[in-house]
Amino acid sequence: MIKKHLATVLTATVLAGGFVGLSAGSAHAADRVNKCGSSYAFKKSWTINDNGDARVAGFIDIYYNSGNGYNCAIARGNDATVTNHHEIFVAVRRSGTNDWINDGAGSNYTRYAGPVYAYAKGACIDFVGGLKYNESAGQGASGYNSQHCG
Template identity: 70%
Template sequence: MIKKHLATILAATVLAGGFVGLSAGTAQAYPRVNKCGSGYNFKQSWNITDNHMAGLVGFIDIYYHSGNGHNCAIARGNDATVTGQHLIGVAIRRSGDSNWIQDGPGQNYTSYAGPVYVYAMGSCIDFAGELSYNEFTGNGLEVYSSKHCG
């Protein structure tokens, strides 16, 4: 299900020119932990929201390694809203490229998806995160374009 949603949204975003997620209030989340490796520095978290039901359901964390020019993305759930097992997906690409590097589709992660990496020294990156927490209606998805340029 997540692979279908993420792939559909990524394709629609490319055609529509992208959209940016909404900001939500503070909540408890699965703690941000650097799963990218040594040398990767945290840059920022972006929200994954479910605008129909729960609001803020997760985050996409972006890290950067200035020594090798690689960006790293991790998606994690907001445990204040989402508990138990759920599907989490994350994708990243260099802005302007057509191929997404992704993790999570078809998996049943309980805390985070990723890390996924892309080389983008001197360029911006696009990234997406999805969290499905109810088989019928609970699904948050955000796609961010041309963020963290460096």
């Protein structure tokens, strides 16, 4: 009886996982690619929100290398929401400092900006990312303070 119940629960879990995978598939998210290096572990993506409405124009991906204490940030457009994105930028710093490390400002990047690195072992980081896109002259930028602490 226990084996039969366990098999039923496992089957339901696998099926539910399959349906969740289908409903939250990559058709609604831009591809995330680690440009920081193989020793950097992905931590989280934060949204870059459109300045004019609630849609997600892009993402700021944060990676961390626990071996050397460096954080890495990359900004990318959300291909599922906006088209023709350009002028993508990203910046990161150790919280409490004025030492922004940035990439993309004044450029015409079309896929992503970064990677940029900030040392913050035992501390938190602040980061910002943004982009413009041709859909109704849309643009978005978002900044986050003390979000990832290593």
